Every structure is written in C-alpha cells, then in structure tokens.
Amino acid sequence: MLGNMTLMEFLGGGRAVPGHRPWPRVQLDERGWRELLHQMAISEWTLLGLWGEGKEIHVALRDDADGSIGVASLHCPDRRFPSLSEVRPGAIRLERAIRDLHGLIPEGLADLRPWLDHGRWPLAVPLAGLRGAVPQASPDYSFLPVEGESLHQIPVGPVHAGVIEPGHFRFTCAGETVVRLEERLGYTHKGVESLMAGRPVAEAARLAGRISGDSTVAYAIAFARAVEAATGAEAAPRADWLRALFAELERIANHLLDIGAIANDAAFGFLLARCMVLREQILSFNETYFGHRLLMDRVIPGGVAVDLTREATSVLRTLIHDLRKGFKKLVAIYDDLPSLQDRTVGTGIVHGSLAYRFGAGGFVGRASSHGGDARKVPGYPPYDDLEFAVPVRPDGDVNARVWLRIEEVQASFGLLEQIIETIPGGHLHRPVPTRGGEGMSLVESFRGEILMWVRLSEVGKVVRCHPRDPSWFQWPLLEAAIEGNIVADFPLCNKSFNCSYSGADL
Amino acid sequence: MSLLRRLAQELLHGPRTIDGPVADPAGLEELARRIGERAQARLGRSLSIREVDAGSCNGCELEINAANGPVYDLERFGIRFVASPRHADVILVTGPVTTNMAVALQRTYDAAPHPKWVVAMGDCAIDGGCFAGGYAVLGGVHHVLPVDLSIPGCPPTPLKLLAGLLALLETVATGS
Numbered sequence: 315m316l317g318n319m320t321l322m323e324f325l326g327g328g329r330a331v332p333g334h335r336p337w338p339r340v341q342l343d344e345r346g347w348r349e350l351l352h353q354m355a356i357s358e359w360t361l362l363g364l365w366g367e368g369k370e371i372h373v374a375l376r377d378d379a380d381g382s383i384g385v386a387s388l389h390c391p392d393r394r395f396p397s398l399s400e401v402r403p404g405a406i407r408l409e410r411a412i413r414d415l416h417g418l419i420p421e422g423l424a425d426l427r428p429w430l431d432h433g434r435w436p437l438a439v440p441l442a443g444l445r446g447a448v449p450q451a452s453p454d455y456s457f458l459p460v461e462g463e464s465l466h467q468i469p470v471g472p473v474h475a476g477v478i479e480p481g482h483f484r485f486t487c488a489g490e491t492v493v494r495l496e497e498r499l500g501y502t503h504k505g506v507e508s509l510m511a512g513r514p515v516a517e518a519a520r521l522a523g524r525i526s527g528d529s530t531v532a533y534a535i536a537f538a539r540a541v542e543a544a545t546g547a548e549a550a551p552r553a554d555w556l557r558a559l560f561a562e563l564e565r566i567a568n569h570l571l572d573i574g575a576i577a578n579d580a581a582f583g584f585l586l587a588r589c590m591v592l593r594e595q596i597l598s599f600n601e602t603y604f605g606h607r608l609l610m611d612r613v614i615p616g617g618v619a620v621d622l623t624r625e626a627t628s629v630l631r632t633l634i635h636d637l638r639k640g641f642k643k644l645v646a647i648y649d650d651l652p653s654l655q656d657r658t659v660g661t662g663i664v665h666g667s668l669a670y671r672f673g674a675g676g677f678v679g680r681a682s683s684h685g686g687d688a689r690k691v692p693g694y695p696p697y698d699d700l701e702f703a704v705p706v707r708p709d710g711d712v713n714a715r716v717w718l719r720i721e722e723v724q725a726s727f728g729l730l731e732q733i734i735e736t737i738p739g740g741h742l743h744r745p746v747p748t749r750g751g752e753g754m755s756l757v758e759s760f761r762g763e764i765l766m767w768v769r770l771s772e773v774g775k776v777v778r779c780h781p782r783d784p785s786w787f788q789w790p791l792l793e794a795a796i797e798g799n800i801v802a803d804f805p806l807c808n809k810s811f812n813c814s815y816s817g818a819d820l
Numbered sequence: 821m822s823l824l825r826r827l828a829q830e831l832l833h834g835p836r837t838i839d840g841p842v843a844d845p846a847g848l849e850e851l852a853r854r855i856g857e858r859a860q861a862r863l864g865r866s867l868s869i870r871e872v873d874a875g876s877c878n879g880c881e882l883e884i885n886a887a888n889g890p891v892y893d894l895e896r897f898g899i900r901f902v903a904s905p906r907h908a909d910v911i912l913v914t915g916p917v918t919t920n921m922a923v924a925l926q927r928t929y930d931a932a933p934h935p936k937w938v939v940a941m942g943d944c945a946i947d948g949g950c951f952a953g954g955y956a957v958l959g960g961v962h963h964v965l966p967v968d969l970s971i972p973g974c975p976p977t978p979l980k981l982l983a984g985l986l987a988l989l990e991t992v993a994t995g996s
C-alpha cells in the first residue's frame with residue numbers, strides 16, 4: 315500500500331457511510347485506521363479536525379494535492395484508538411481534549427495530561443454518556459519540567475492585565491529571554507458540544523454564533539452550511555451574498571482592532587486609537603442597518619435574517635470609500651515608523667515547516683508560507699464568483715502577520731465592493747427541511763478555517779455538533795514563536811496571533 | 821513626516837469622541853437599593869475597574885474595548901480599567917462563570933480592597949445566558965460573588981455599558 319495514494323483512493327477502501335454531505339465519510343476498522351496513520355506519514359494530507367462521538371472517533375482530512383476532503387471514522391469498543399499525534403502534532407491537544415470529554419484513550423499519545431478538564435467539573439468524561447462517572451482529574455497540573463542554570467519562571471494568568479480572555483502562560487526565562495513558554499488553556503470551557511446536543515437547529519445556531527464572539531458571523535455561516543449540507547438544503551442565493559458581506563465586514567473589523575492593538579503593545583497608541591475609530595464606523599453601520607454591532611444571529615440556517623436595503627447600500631458604498639482612504643493613511647504610518655518596525659520585524663518568528671506540520675491556517679499560517687483559504691479551497695458561494703487575492707508571506711514574524719492582515723483588509727474592501735455591485739435579488743431565506751443527516755462545512759473566519767460538523771435527527775434536532783476553531787492549530791505555534799524572544803515582546807507576539815480562547819476551549 | 825502631519829490633522833479635526841449617555845436610570849434605582857451604606861466611602865468621582873472574563877465568548881470584551889476606545893472614551897468620566905485587582909474599586913465580570921474560572925474569579929475579588937462593587941456584564945454573567953444549564957458553567961456571577969449591578973445585553977453596547985457604569989459612579993460618589 316506504499317506510494318502516493320490520493321485521499322479518495324484510500325477512503326475508497328473503507329465502508330462508505332450514507333447521508334454524509336457534501337464530502338464522503340467512511341468507516342474504517344482498526345487495521346484500516348493504522349493504515350491511515352501510515353499513509354498520513356507519507357502523504358500531504360492536512361488534518362482538518364479530530365473529534366469523538368460515543369465510542370467512535372472521527373477524523374477529517376484534506377488531500378492538499380487535489381483539494382479533496384473526507385472523513386474517516388473508527389469504532390473503538392474498548393475506548394482506545396491509535397493516536398494521530400505522531401504523524402500530525404496538531405492532533406495532540408485535540409486528543410487530550412477527546413480523552414477529557416469522551417474518555418477515549420489515544421494509544422501512543424505521549425502527553426496524557428488532561429487539557430480541558432481542570433478537575434472542577436461535577437462529572438467526569440461529560441460527553442461519554444456515562445452516568446455517575448466521578449471526576450478524576452486533579453486541580454493540580456504538572457507543567458513540563460525545565461532544567462538548566464539560572465532559569466526562572468513567570469506564571470501569568472488566567473486573569474491577565476488587559477481586557478482579554480483568560481488563559482495561563484508559564485514562561486521559563488534566562489534573564490529576559492524566554493526559553494520556553496507553556497500554555498495552559500481550558501479556562502473558558504463552557505461545554506458547548508454538550509449544550510448543542512438535543513437542541514433544535516434554530517437554538518443551536520444561536521449558540522454556534524457564540525462559540526467565539528469575534529467570529530460570530532463565520533461560525534454562524536459554518537453552522538448554517540453544515541445544517542444545509544446535512545438536510546440537503548441550499549440557502550437562498552441572495553443570502554449567500556449577504557453572508558459574505560457580513561463575513562468581510564467582520565474580517566475587516568477584527569483585523570483593524572488587531573493591527574491597532576499590536577502597535578499599541580509596542581507603545582504606539584495612536585495607531586490603535588485611529589484603527590478603533592475606523593472599526594467603530596463599521597460596528598455602528600452594522601447596528602444601524604443590520605440591528606447588531608457584531609452581527610450576531612444575522613446568519614441563520616437557510617439564509618440570513620436581515621436584508622441590505624437600498625439606503626444601506628449607498629451608505630456602505632461611502633463607508634468603504636472612507637475606510638479605504640483612512641486605512642491607507644494608517645498603513646503609510648506603520649510603514650514609515652522604523653521605531654515601530656524595530657519591534658515587529660524579526661520578532662516571534664514561526665518557521666514555515668512548523669506552520670505546515672501543525673496545519674496552521676489563517677494569517678498565522680499564511681505569514682509563514684503555509685497558504686490555504688477555505689474561501690478558495692474547497693470554496694463556497696459566493697466566493698467562486700468573486701475575485702480576490704489570498705496573500706502569502708514567507709517571513710513568519712510579527713511584521714509579516716501585520717502586513718498579511720493589512721493585505722487581507724484591502725482584499726476585503728475589494729470583495730465588499732464586488733458584492734454590492736453584483737448581489738442578486740430574491741428571498742433572504744429558504745426553510746430548512748426537517749430531516750436527519752450528517753453535514754460538514756469549512757468556512758474562513760478572520761483567523762482561519764473553521765470546521766463544523768453536525769448530525770441531525772429526523773425531527774431536526776442536533777444529535778452531535780463539533781466545531782473546530784482555527785486556533786487549535788495556531789496556539790501551539792505561539793509557544794514556538796516566543797522562544798528566544800524577550801518577555802516584553804510576548805504581548806506583541808500574542809496579539810499578532812490573537813488566538814481564540816473561547817473558540818478552542820469550547 | 822507623515823505621522824506629524826497626521827497628528828496635526830487630528831488636532832485640527834477635533835475629538836472623535838461622541839457625547840456620553842446619561843446614567844442608566846434603571847441602574848441607578850437598582851444600585852441605590854443594593855449598595856446601601858457601602859457607598860458612604862467617597863471615591864472622588866473616579867472608579868477603577870478590574871475586568872474578569874469568567875468564560876465569555878469574547879463578544880463582551882470587544883465592547884468593553886470599544887467603550888475604552890476614542891469614540892466612547894470611558895476615561896473622561898473618571899472610569900478606568902486597571903491591570904491589578906489591588907487597585908480596583910469594581911470587579912466587572914463577563915461570561916457565565918465556568919467551573920474552571922470560578923476560583924480565579926473569587927481570588928480576583930478577594931484581592932481587591934474594600935469597599936468594592938461587582939458588576940455583571942452581559943446576559944451570560946447575569947444568568948448564564950445561552951450557556952445556562954451546562955455541566956461546565958455555574959450560570960451567572962451571583963453564584964460566586966454578590967452582584968451590585970447587572971448590565972443586560974448580548975453583548976451590551978458600549979453606550980449601555982457606559983450608562984451602567986455612570987450610574988454606579990454616581991451612586992458611589994454621592995453615597996446615596
């Protein structure tokens with residue numbers, strides 16, 4: 315079985331599971347799963363997601379050679395499965411989470427410490443469906459041992475100095491230089507997957523839009539598309555365009571805040587203030603014309619909940635023009651300040667090989683030569699009808715991530731203009747049929763690719779939903795990025811990543 | 821030179837800041853009732869806030885940051901966010917309070933000096949919002965701390981947040 319097999323050829327050897335859309339899902343036996351590990355070791359298949367369900371484990375993969383996508387599942391009656399962590403290190407934290415939530419044991423996983431379970435839940439393995447299972451994890455957590463002379467540790471968090479999400483960072487330093495950073499997350503774990511189960515689609519959609527508030531539009535689209543796939547429905551055409559309009563507004567608003575915040579962490583508050591003025595123009599436009607500043611609950615399964623009126627169109631046209639102009643000036647300032655670039659150039663480098671090994675997407679991956687954008691591959695409407703560039707840079711430092719975001723903002727302006735000009739008329743919403751099925755979607759949030767997987771029951775309720783935030787594959791790279799940098803540059807590095815805590819803690 | 825030119829333009833342009841809201845009347849009543857004698861301490865019309873994200877979706881944080889930004893400019897009212905609870909008069913909490921954050925929230929509160937006030941911001945912080953009932957959330961700040969003021973919304977807009985905090989400031993400053 316050696317050699318260059320495509321993902322589809324490989325999955326052809328499994329037992330196809332009917333009713334999984336739009337990509338195939340197959341059932342493997344344990345031998346097949348081991349064969350899969352073997353193939354992954356020699357093939358360019360990107361790990362898109364890995365999640366548990368009862369005594370089953372699912373893995374979603376993309377063959378980067380031809381862009382094909384598929385899901386493989388393994389039934390593990392004895393609650394054990396061969397770990398993927400050796401061939402895809404991005405799987406490590408996912409498997410630790412699966413062990414915490416489902417009690418499925420990844421065989422061969424080197425790091426068996428709990429991840430999401432801090433020993434404070436009232437029940438153990440909450441998604442395993444075992445009644446009365448008592449918690450086992452202890453609130454004490456052993457950080458990796460560090461040895462060496464004159465090293466000291468700085469524990470930071472979960473409550474940080476700024477207004478940001480909670481997480482713990484354990485820095486080991488030699489003088490000012492960070493020798494190692496170890497992250498401990500899971501503080502915002504809300505049990506979203508368990509809350510999803512059993513909910514009617516409409517209610518679950520609301521929840522999906524609150525997995526990571528800054529990406530509410532992207533999550534809502536991902537959920538809606540997964541539901542539409544599962545039920546064989548299609549959103550109203552105009553809705554596809556409005557979804558993209560919302561998504562690009564969200565992308566710009568987030569990038570603006572982050573670009574400003576990065577400059578602010580280098581003590582240049584002016585840029586943050588100006589970026590926030592631009593951002594605020596978008597949010598108040600959203601509020602006036604769409605009824606919510608962050609656009610929560612505006613995307614619903616089957617379509618969208620709000621239209622772009624003629625008046626809004628003309629206001630938006632002027633707004634984009636003003637934003638473009640204002641943004642251009644700010645970019646010129648960033649480009650023109652050696653003292654600012656002194657902090658960002660060469661800081662927090664992520665090597666391309668690492669981005670590749672972890673399958674990191676979004677601007678974190680693309681600033682380290684690891685391309686890919688779900689709007690292009692696999693692509694979804696209306697992006698196939700729109701022209702836009704996906705910037706990629708090789709340097710992998712904070713500066714590259716800033717520029718990447720700058721270029722993405724500019725690309726999004728172009729997208730918005732095209733959308734306004736070509737958006738078709740028609741209905742905003744089509745009813746989603748009440749039927750069972752399995753659906754998956756990949757949607758590009760401002761951070762990168764979100765994977766959403768749902769199984770619906772015949773009465774239209776969510777049986778199982780798994781959202782995989784792009785941050786899962788980016789957080790580990792932050793640990794690498796800061797190595798050898800000074801502690802004072804951590805805020806810069808961290809902001810240039812701006813991973814989601816809530817999205818990855820679930 | 822472009823930065824200097826920009827700065828000069830900014831000076832000529834005048835402030836980007838919009839007018840502030842009036843103190844939330846509903847909030848004022850609620851506060852007067854709840855705060856009672858603790859508000860006797862005069863804070864000289866300034867409030868220092870330590871924010872704790874107790875498991876929010878990060879939407880509430882975005883709006884706090886907006887309120888802090890140049891358009892709403894919270895600081896002009898004497899309200900500012902501080903890095904340490906040791907300097908805080910107010911603990912502003914977002915999120916449904918996850919079991920994993922409960923201890924950190926309690927410790928942050930304990931670290932703040934007396935007198936202190938607790939504000940629950942957002943539907944999650946009030947009763948768990950859409951995360952209520954989950955195995956990993958306590959379902960609202962009141963399960964851990966005594967709440968003085970609730971600011972509903974998902975997320976509350978910066979103006980709502982501002983109005984709530986102004987109400988708190990007025991109640992505390994006048995000692996009513």
Ligand code: SF4
Pocket residue numbers: 524527875876877878879880914915916941942943944945949973974975976
């Ligand atoms: S109230 Fe809404 S915006 Fe705030 S944390 Fe909860 S879900 Fe997010």
